[in-house]
Amino acid sequence: MAVSVLDMSMSLDGYVADSDDYLGGVDGERLHKWADDPGTAGQFQEEWDAAGAVLSGRRTAELMDHWGGDHNGNPIFVPSHRPPAPAARWGYPLVTYVQDGIESAMAQAKAAAGDKNVQLRGGAYTVREALAAGVLDEVQIHLIPVLLGRGRRLFDVLPAEIELEIVEVINTPAATHIRYRVR
Amino acid sequence: MAVSVLDMSMSLDGYVADSDDYLGGVDGERLHKWADDPGTAGQFQEEWDAAGAVLSGRRTAELMDHWGGDHNGNPIFVPSHRPPAPAARWGYPLVTYVQDGIESAMAQAKAAAGDKNVQLRGGAYTVREALAAGVLDEVQIHLIPVLLGRGRRLFDVLPAEIELEIVEVINTPAATHIRYRVR
Numbered sequence: 250m251a252v253s254v255l256d257m258s259m260s261l262d263g264y265v266a267d268s269d270d271y272l273g274g275v276d277g278e279r280l281h282k283w284a285d286d287p288g289t290a291g292q293f294q295e296e297w298d299a300a301g302a303v304l305s306g307r308r309t310a311e312l313m314d315h316w317g318g319d320h321n322g323n324p325i326f327v328p329s330h331r332p333p334a335p336a337a338r339w340g341y342p343l344v345t346y347v348q349d350g351i352e353s354a355m356a357q358a359k360a361a362a363g364d365k366n367v368q369l370r371g372g373a374y375t376v377r378e379a380l381a382a383g384v385l386d387e388v389q390i391h392l393i394p395v396l397l398g399r400g401r402r403l404f405d406v407l408p409a410e411i412e413l414e415i416v417e418v419i420n421t422p423a424a425t426h427i428r429y430r431v432r
Numbered sequence: 433m434a435v436s437v438l439d440m441s442m443s444l445d446g447y448v449a450d451s452d453d454y455l456g457g458v459d460g461e462r463l464h465k466w467a468d469d470p471g472t473a474g475q476f477q478e479e480w481d482a483a484g485a486v487l488s489g490r491r492t493a494e495l496m497d498h499w500g501g502d503h504n505g506n507p508i509f510v511p512s513h514r515p516p517a518p519a520a521r522w523g524y525p526l527v528t529y530v531q532d533g534i535e536s537a538m539a540q541a542k543a544a545a546g547d548k549n550v551q552l553r554g555g556a557y558t559v560r561e562a563l564a565a566g567v568l569d570e571v572q573i574h575l576i577p578v579l580l581g582r583g584r585r586l587f588d589v590l591p592a593e594i595e596l597e598i599v600e601v602i603n604t605p606a607a608t609h610i611r612y613r614v615r
Contacts, residue, residue: 323609418601
């Protein structure tokens with residue numbers, strides 16, 4: 250049975266990107282610098298390879314030009330109340346806009362993933378919607394030892410408290426990698 | 433030489449208290465529940481005992497009624513541009529309001545601490561001021577596996593990025609305890 254996973258690199262002060270959607274720092278990639286180390290990144294390769302579909306917030310999908318039409322070969326589901334923009338209406342057979350809510354989008358993504366996982370991609374709005382609808386199963390945070398001081402937060406206001414369970418912690422000098430199960 | 437330490441329990445979504453200054457959850461203490469376990473709390477007792485003075489934001493100091501006049505016997509320094517309220521003007525010999533800035537308050541707190549440490553107590557404003565002035569040496573975060581969804585954040589907007597160094601990570605089921613050195 251597919252599980253849905255949110256995998257994000259976050260600064261200690263809660264940001265996943267700076268205000269211009271770069272990933273922080275002088276080179277614009279501060280939050281992903283940890284993944285330059287093949288040994289560390291290798292520990293997460295198995296998880297990344299386990300993805301069989303992506304559910305992406307619309308803003309993220311559009312910022313990424315829909316990853317060219319698929320996400321490493323996997324289909325992409327975008328929950329949105331508005332119809333897709335022209336690029337996504339034309340010729341992206343693996344991109345599906347879902348207009349009847351995030352539960353429906355996740356059900357379609359899980360069906361497409363089969364026995365693989367669904368990767369959630371998105372900013373605060375999509376994360377909040379997924380948490381509020383109860384369709385996010387796991388959260389993998391790469392907590393980066395930096396205070397960015399400003400930018401786009403991963404977690405927005407929620408309608409209620411949500412308990413997590415710590416599943417695994419991997420310590421490296423470049424990040425504290427914590428995997429949670431959503432209760 | 434005294435070091436200054438900020439020791440806080442923070443939810444994964446960055447909150448250190450709910451909007452009413454409770455520590456979250458049904459019993460109002462969700463963020464400090466981890467400290468109920470004597471084994472876990474014992475690992476931090478040495479650090480807490482190493483405090484020789486407290487530098488507290490004014491709001492925190494006032495919410496706590498200045499801890500009755502001292503913090504476990506230690507003197508309390510409160511940086512504030514305004515003069516102290518009546519309770520702190522009368523008869524609290526160990527409470528010192530410092531009106532010429534947080535650098536001065538920290539220098540006085542370190543002098544009072546001698547070879548012990550200065551504990552920083554405060555919300556986002558005081559943390560930001562201390563970081564911006566470069567007077568915070570270490571950050572001990574107890575990262576709690578819960579999304580509170582709303583409340584008071586520990587980290588506010590900063591004038592610049594600040595790099596941290598991971599000094600130690602202690603994993604328990606109730607929290608991920610990460611100690612950072614401020615670079």
